[in-house]
Amino acid sequence: MITWRGFLKRFLSDPVAIGSAAVLLVLILMAVFAPLIAPQNPYDLLQLDIMNSDLPPAWRNGGDDQFWLGTDTQGRGVFSTILYGTGISLLIGIGAVLVQGILGITLGLWAGYKGGWVDSFLMRLADIQMSLSTLMIAIIALALFQAAFDANIYADYAIFMLILIIGMAEWPKFARTVRSSVLGEKNKEYVDAARVIGLPARKVMWGHILPNAMTPVLVISTIQVAEAIMTEAALSFLGLGMPTDKPSLGSLIRSGFEFIFSGSWWITLYPAIVLVTLVLALNLLGDWLRDVLNPKLRRGDD
Amino acid sequence: MHIVAFLIRRAIQAVIVMFVISLIGFSIQDNLGDPLQEMVGQSVSEAEREILREDLGLNDPFLTQYGRFLGNAVQGDLGTSYFFKRPALEVIMDKFPATFELVLGSVFIFLALSIPGGIYCAINRDKWLAKTIMTASIVGISVPVFLTAILLVWLFGVELQWLPAFGRGDTYELPWGWETGFLTLDGLSHLVLPCIALSSIMLPLFIRLIRAEMMEAMGTDYVRFARAKGLSTARVRYVHAFRNTLLPVVTVGGLMIGTLIAYTILTETVFQWPGMGFLFLEAINRVDTPLIIAYIIVVGLIFVVVNTIVDFVYTLINPMVKLPGAKS
Amino acid sequence: MALLDVKNLHVAFPRGKKGDVEALRGVDLTLEKGQRLGVVGESGAGKSMLAFAILNLIADPGRVTQGSVTFDGQNLLELSERQIRRIRGNRISMIFQDPMVTLNPVLTIGKQMIETLKAHRSISTREARRLSVEKLNLVAIPSAASRMDSYPHELSGGLRQRVVIAIALLTDPELIIADEPTTALDVTIQAEIMSLILRLCRENEVALILITHDLGVVAEVTERLMIMYAGKCVETGRTRDIIDAPKHPYAVGLLKALPQNSTKGAKLYQIPGSMPPITNLPVGCPYHPRCERATDKCRAAIPPLAHGVACFHPMHENGPYGDMEAAQ
Numbered sequence: 042m043i044t045w046r047g048f049l050k051r052f053l054s055d056p057v058a059i060g061s062a063a064v065l066l067v068l069i070l071m072a073v074f075a076p077l078i079a080p081q082n083p084y085d086l087l088q089l090d091i092m093n094s095d096l097p098p099a100w101r102n103g104g105d106d107q108f109w110l111g112t113d114t115q116g117r118g119v120f121s122t123i124l125y126g127t128g129i130s131l132l133i134g135i136g137a138v139l140v141q142g143i144l145g146i147t148l149g150l151w152a153g154y155k156g157g158w159v160d161s162f163l164m165r166l167a168d169i170q171m172s173l174s175t176l177m178i179a180i181i182a183l184a185l186f187q188a189a190f191d192a193n194i195y196a197d198y199a200i201f202m203l204i205l206i207i208g209m210a211e212w213p214k215f216a217r218t219v220r221s222s223v224l225g226e227k228n229k230e231y232v233d234a235a236r237v238i239g240l241p242a243r244k245v246m247w248g249h250i251l252p253n254a255m256t257p258v259l260v261i262s263t264i265q266v267a268e269a270i271m272t273e274a275a276l277s278f279l280g281l282g283m284p285t286d287k288p289s290l291g292s293l294i295r296s297g298f299e300f301i302f303s304g305s306w307w308i309t310l311y312p313a314i315v316l317v318t319l320v321l322a323l324n325l326l327g328d329w330l331r332d333v334l335n336p337k338l339r340r341g342d343d
Numbered sequence: 344m345h346i347v348a349f350l351i352r353r354a355i356q357a358v359i360v361m362f363v364i365s366l367i368g369f370s371i372q373d374n375l376g377d378p379l380q381e382m383v384g385q386s387v388s389e390a391e392r393e394i395l396r397e398d399l400g401l402n403d404p405f406l407t408q409y410g411r412f413l414g415n416a417v418q419g420d421l422g423t424s425y426f427f428k429r430p431a432l433e434v435i436m437d438k439f440p441a442t443f444e445l446v447l448g449s450v451f452i453f454l455a456l457s458i459p460g461g462i463y464c465a466i467n468r469d470k471w472l473a474k475t476i477m478t479a480s481i482v483g484i485s486v487p488v489f490l491t492a493i494l495l496v497w498l499f500g501v502e503l504q505w506l507p508a509f510g511r512g513d514t515y516e517l518p519w520g521w522e523t524g525f526l527t528l529d530g531l532s533h534l535v536l537p538c539i540a541l542s543s544i545m546l547p548l549f550i551r552l553i554r555a556e557m558m559e560a561m562g563t564d565y566v567r568f569a570r571a572k573g574l575s576t577a578r579v580r581y582v583h584a585f586r587n588t589l590l591p592v593v594t595v596g597g598l599m600i601g602t603l604i605a606y607t608i609l610t611e612t613v614f615q616w617p618g619m620g621f622l623f624l625e626a627i628n629r630v631d632t633p634l635i636i637a638y639i640i641v642v643g644l645i646f647v648v649v650n651t652i653v654d655f656v657y658t659l660i661n662p663m664v665k666l667p668g669a670k671s
Numbered sequence: 672m673a674l675l676d677v678k679n680l681h682v683a684f685p686r687g688k689k690g691d692v693e694a695l696r697g698v699d700l701t702l703e704k705g706q707r708l709g710v711v712g713e714s715g716a717g718k719s720m721l722a723f724a725i726l727n728l729i730a731d732p733g734r735v736t737q738g739s740v741t742f743d744g745q746n747l748l749e750l751s752e753r754q755i756r757r758i759r760g761n762r763i764s765m766i767f768q769d770p771m772v773t774l775n776p777v778l779t780i781g782k783q784m785i786e787t788l789k790a791h792r793s794i795s796t797r798e799a800r801r802l803s804v805e806k807l808n809l810v811a812i813p814s815a816a817s818r819m820d821s822y823p824h825e826l827s828g829g830l831r832q833r834v835v836i837a838i839a840l841l842t843d844p845e846l847i848i849a850d851e852p853t854t855a856l857d858v859t860i861q862a863e864i865m866s867l868i869l870r871l872c873r874e875n876e877v878a879l880i881l882i883t884h885d886l887g888v889v890a891e892v893t894e895r896l897m898i899m900y901a902g903k904c905v906e907t908g909r910t911r912d913i914i915d916a917p918k919h920p921y922a923v924g925l926l927k928a929l930p931q932n933s934t935k936g937a938k939l940y941q942i943p944g945s946m947p948p949i950t951n952l953p954v955g956c957p958y959h960p961r962c963e964r965a966t967d968k969c970r971a972a973i974p975p976l977a978h979g980v981a982c983f984h985p986m987h988e989n990g991p992y993g994d995m996e997a998a999q
Contacts, residue, residue, distance in 0.1 A: 172650070175599035180608065181639055182625045185371055188635055271487045275605075278489050279612055280625060292495070298613075301497050302508075315491055321485045372786045562730075564772040571728060571767075572760030572787045572838065576752070582786075662777055662822040 051333050061325040069320055072128035079121040080109070084286065098307050102253040111307040113296065117309060122293055123315050129289040130319070134270035138262060140208025145215025146258065150251065151224025152216065164220075167213035175210040175274055182206045183281040193277075203282055208267050218261055222254030248281040256334050263327035267320045273315055293319050349655065364643040370405075370413045371534060374424070421640060424438040424632030426626070431637035435619055439512055440521050442618030448538035457546055461553025462588075465561065466580065476550060484546030492540035492613040499536055507533050509615035520562045544606045545599065549592070556591050560584040592614055592663050597653035604642060615662045672744065674878055675702040680738035682717075682724050682952040692950050694720045700880075700973060702895075704845070707872060707879040709889035711715060711925070712899035713946050716760040718882045721899070722848045725880075725937065742983070743845075761791040763846045764839035766868075769855035770831035774823035780834055781819030787841050810867060819829070829860040836868060846878040854883070863894060886929055890914050898922050900948055903956035908979040918985035920962045926952050955981070 043234045050057050078081065094116040096108055110119040152163040170178070186202055187195055240248075270290075276282035278298075279290030285296050297308030403411075415421070421432045464473040482492070500508025512533035514522040517522040524530030560566060561584050569579045608620030615621065619638065695717045702708055710718050723729050725740050727748055740747040742763065747755055759765075768772040784803035788794055794802075800819065807815035810833040823831055828880050832852065839847050849868060850977060855859040869892050872879045883894055889896060889910060896910040898919065906919040917923045924942035926932055933939055943956035945960040947953060959965040964984045973983045 097491070111648055172598050172601055174599070174605055176605035177601045180605060184623070184635060188630050188632055189371075235354045266484070274487050275489055275609060279609065280628070290488075294490070299492065301493070302501055306497065306501075309493065315495070317486055317490065320487065321482070344949070349952070396831075461964070481943070530858070564767060564769070565775040567728065567730070568773045568776070570728060570759070571756070571765040572790065572792050573756045574786060575756065578786065578790070583775050590777070666776055669910050 057248065057325055057327060058329040061322040061329070063325060064318060068315070068322070069126055071124055071133065073130050074127050074316055075121075075124035080126075081121050081126045084125065097307055098306070108276075110311050111305075113304075113305075113308045114300070119311055122288065123290070123312055126288050126290045126312060127289065127292050127315060127319065129200070129283060130270050130273060130291070130316070131243040131291060133200060133207070133273045133283075134266045136204035137207035137211070137269040137273070140204060141211040141265065142207065142215050142258070142262065145212035146219050146251075146254075148212060149216035150254075151220030151221060153203070153220040153227065160220075161269045163216065167216055169337065171213050175207065175268075176275060178210045179206050179272060179280065180277055180281060182210075183276060187281065196287065199283055200287070203273055207272055211265065211269070213264065214261060215258065219254050220256045222257055226253050260327070260331045260334050261279065263323055263330055267323035267327065270316075271320055290319075345489070353651045353654070358520060358558070358653065360647050361640075361644060365416060365640055366409065366418060368640050369409050372632055372636045379648045385512035391518065411660040416640070421637035423630055424626075424634040424637075426629050426631045426634070431633045432559075432641070433639055434538050434634060435622065435641050438617060438619045440523065440620050441616060442607060442620060444522070444524055444534065444610070445537055445610065445616060445618055448534050449541035451544035452538055453545055454551070457540070457549040457553060458547075461550045461559055462580075462585065464550065464554040465557035468558070470663075477554070480550050488544045489609045489613055490541050490608055492537075495540050496613060498516060506536050508536060511617060517535070537610055537616055541606060541612065544610075546596045552595055553592055554586060557584060563587075587661075590657070591655065593657050597657070600646060600649050600653070604646065672752075673701045673703045673741075674706075674743065675700070677701070677725065678725055678739050678741065680703065680721070681736045682720050682733055683736045685869075686950070691736070691839065693736075693843045694902055694949055695724060697738070698899075699904075699905050700827065702846070702878050705872075705876040705878055706895060707869075707881065707893045709893035709896045710880060710882045710899060711884065711886060711889055711896065713884060715946060715948065716899040717902040717949075718884075718899055718904075719850050722765065722850050722880065722882055725848065726765065727755055728759075748757075757791070760787055760843045762844050763848065764842070764844040766832075766839050766847060766849040766852045768836050768851040770828060770835050770928070771823065771855070773835055774831060776823055779820050779822055779866070780826075784819070784834075784838055784841060787838055788985065789996060791842055791998045803837070803841065804838055807834070809840065809871070810837045812832070812837070816915070828856050832856060832864055832865070836864075836871070840875070840877075843879060846870065846880070848880045848882070850879075850882045851884070853888070854885075860889075866939060868902040886914075886925055887931070899924070900945060901952060901955065901958055903973075903981065905977060906979060907956065907976070914985075918980040918987070919958075920964055920984075921958050924961075925984055940951075952994050 052062075061287040068316055071078070094112055094114050096112045097112040098109065098119075108118040108120070110123070112118055113122070148163055152160040183202065183206065190198075235248075273282055273289060274291030274294070277289050278295045282293065283292045285292055288296065293312035294309050294316070297305070297310075297312065300306075419432055420430060423429065424431045427434050436621050460476060464476055467473045496508040499506045508531060511524050512529040513527045514524050514530050515526040516522050524534050561580070563584075566579060566583055569583045574583075604620075607618070608623065610616065611618045611620040612624060619641070623635070623638045626632075626638065672826065677698065677700040680692060680698045680700075680756050683691040683693045698717070698721055700708070700721070703899055710721060712718050720729070720733075724735055725747065727735065727750075729735060735748055738748070740889065742758065748760065750758070764869055774780070781800065781803065784806070785796060785799040788799040788802060789796070790912075804815045804819060807818060812818055812830060818826070818834075823834075825858065826834065832855075836852075840993070852868060853864050856864060865888055867883075868879070871877070872926050879893075883889060893910045896913050897907040898902050898913070899905065900921050902948075906913060906917065906922045911920060914926065917926055921942070927940045928942060930939065947957060947960070953960055953970075955971050956962070956965070956969045956998055958967040963968065966984065974983045
């Protein structure tokens with residue numbers, strides 16, 4: 042079993058892990074403290090001045106020191122919008138993974154423990170859902186949602202819809218992981234021991250099997266957050282995600298996209314860089330976690 | 344004989360799936376928006392609208408309307424687009440050549456790069472080129488897909504101005520009405536960036552997959568036995584090892600069809616490529632419900648058909664999987 | 672001149688900072704034309720390593736570090752890849768242990784046989800097919816001609832191994848190296864396959880190196896015997912001699928452990944302890960931790976192979992070497 046000390050030791054000895062964790066921490070802090078550190082609140086219409094629009098980054102000709110990374114067509118500082126946008130991207134990413142996690146773990150536990158037709162049915166469903174990619178399901182679901190509701194109503198509920206839809210589309214991954222852990226643990230003696238004492242199935246599942254199944258769940262969680270953030274960014278880019286007045290990084294890229302031809306490249310570039318950095322850090326960290334927590338890959342000198 | 348049984352079974356499955364899709368599609372359409380509102384102006388009175396509703400059968404029970412919908416669908420009538428005022432199916436099929444050519448070009452580039460790339464990286468694990476490709480593919484997986492497209496647009500279209508970055512350019516109309524971009528220089532130049540962008544989305548994953556599978560195949564006993572028989576290195580690699588590599592790759596490919604359709608929509612958006620995906624997004628913006636539903640149904644059909652083809656191809660290359668209905 | 676003459680063969684695997692680990696630590700072997708030699712030992716003793724090393728098929732990162740393998744006057748280890756390919760599968764054939772993983776699952780039996788012939792001779796496909804069917808008949812495979820188009824998974828284990836034997840005989844080799852040819856088969860078929868191999872080798876005057884952990888089989892099939900332990904040969908000589916009067920304590924233990932050598936009702940003998948892994952060998956004679964005859968000399972130095980035994984205190988019951996211990 043992996044111990045906290047061993048874990049910490051491996052973490053501190055791996056520059057990639059430390060680097061990605063540090064970057065991630067910075068981004069999260071930036072997002073959480075956005076209201077405090079952003080030079081202006083880009084969503085407070087009273088603070089915007091259309092005269093400030095389309096300014097390039099501060100170090101270029103025509104730039105303004107007040108707007109470090111330049112402004113967009115409505116006079117919003119790009120740096121400020123990035124701070125807020127990162128927060129929204131993270132919120133959706135983590136929220137979606139929570140939904141997938143709870144849904145997937147529950148279904149996976151059930152399928153693995155009960156077996157039989159419950160298992161077959163759920164796994165078949167998972168198969169079908171996995172072959173229709175998450176992105177496609179989300180596109181269709183959001184398209185229908187947008188068509189059904191007024192644009193304003195949509196804007197208010199967009200964030201919930203995104204979390205819900207991405208969450209519900211990706212449950213198979215968690216379910217499969219938990220299910221295989223359950224199938225592996227089911228045959229171990231402590232399960233029989235618990236049953237013999239007379240514990241009801243639910244208790245056996247949650248109290249005994251689940252803790253052992255959590256390691257692989259932890260491994261995929263980080264990577265799934267990265268996936269969710271990327272999916273949301275793609276959806277927002279298509280116009281199906283967060284609206285422009287409450288943008289995530291994806292929506293920011295979308296709103297800047299039309300202007301790369303006319304020269305205001307900074308509106309798209311900086312949000313894009315932040316997005317890539319965020320996803321890369323999460324992926325690297327997730328890969329590292331997988332290597333560390335996978336018992337089969339553990340080296341002999343642990 | 345076996346092939347016929349397989350096809351019949353898959354056809355039945357496909358029909359069932361299409362039933363489900365059309366049912367969902369129709370019930371959504373039923374609840375979304377009021378067709379009457381789109382068809383007639385504000386000035387029509389309520390009484391006249393009611394008469395119109397009766398005439399159009401909009402007050403009939405759900406199943407009757409659904410039946411009518413199905414009947415029309417099978418004949419190719421998937422409703423009329425609010426915006427274009429033309430049959431939805433016709434509008435979609437107009438854009439089909441554009442999307443098809445985009446996908447075709449991308450698949451071509453993808454196959455040409457991923458298979459040799461993956462094999463090369465497996466065989467020459469330690470050469471710097473292989474290592475570079477592998478690192479690039481890890482980065483590639485982490486970069487959100489539309490960003491690579493945007494990067495290509497900006498780099499080659501805006502900064503360097505080497506290639507056009509949106510639209511299809513000039514097309515040539517083939518005798519049966521198909522507008523193709525392959526036969527004009529302008530059309531071809533417009534195809535380059537979008538096809539590279541779309542194929543680059545799938546490349547990193549498949550290069551890594553092919554490399555991993557090839558490496559595993561090269562380590563098997565039957566490859567060792569082939570070498571012990573004195574077969575040439577080329578034969579050992581490309582006949583013995585590679586044939587086995589294909590199987591899992593085809594399987595994974597089959598699972599990625601939905602993703603490919605989604606990525607096509609993304610690519611068409613970035614490049615303003617006038618294909619079905621771009622049309623779909625415009626329809627969403629305009630709340631052109633019949634068009635939205637029609638697109639979903641058409642894409643559903645494409646999905647089912649392509650899946651069947653992939654499954655069929657898989658049974659062809661894997662002798663251990665018999666076509667259902669075959670005797671062993 | 673001997674057909675095969677192996678001298679001082681060393682095979683090593685690099686282990687990073689800890690240096691190399693030797694899997695074969697100086698093995699000698701001589702084989703005459705048509706002679707049958709058994710190589711016996713536990714798993715990990717280095718038997719398979721020896722087989723692969725002879726044909727220079729040691730997989731990366733292992734490699735042959737010392738020694739020579741002289742076949743018909745040529746040192747196989749010094750040949751180029753191209754040259755040794757003319758020997759592999761042609762003049763020296765191999766039979767692997769598990770036919771299910773030896774034969775490529777996605778290629779037909781016929782293809783795998785024909786390719787072997789075509790690799791070594793310029794021969795038409797039709798002629799190659801004819802010859803293959805001939806060999807399949809030789810190993811008693813029913814309906815040989817139609818079997819050519821079968822896939823490996825369509826045959827039973829015993830039949831598959833017969834196919835592998837047929838492939839080994841396709842090119843009329845001078846030497847067959849059989850690495851545990853019956854271990855993966857049903858007990859009931861093992862004897863059949865073994866006697867088939869024996870008969871074919873006798874009839875065609877093919878030399879045989881039979882690698883196995885089964886002493887019983889060795890007694891019936893081979894003329895000479897070599898016992899391996901921890902990467903070295905510890906006893907070698909005529910099979911009959913060794914079986915009747917083993918000299919190395921390990922050989923004594925092995926024979927004592929055979930069911931047919933135990934008295935009825937008594938507990939089966941087992942050599943205490945287990946063979947050390949090559950990564951963690953004791954100083955001196957590798958067998959001394961398990962040996963009842965071990966002395967300080969054994970713990971200090973590795974005994975050289977002398978008079979067919981690598982031991983400082985070999986058994987000398989009834990043998991002409993009674994004064995060996997006194998001489999040392």
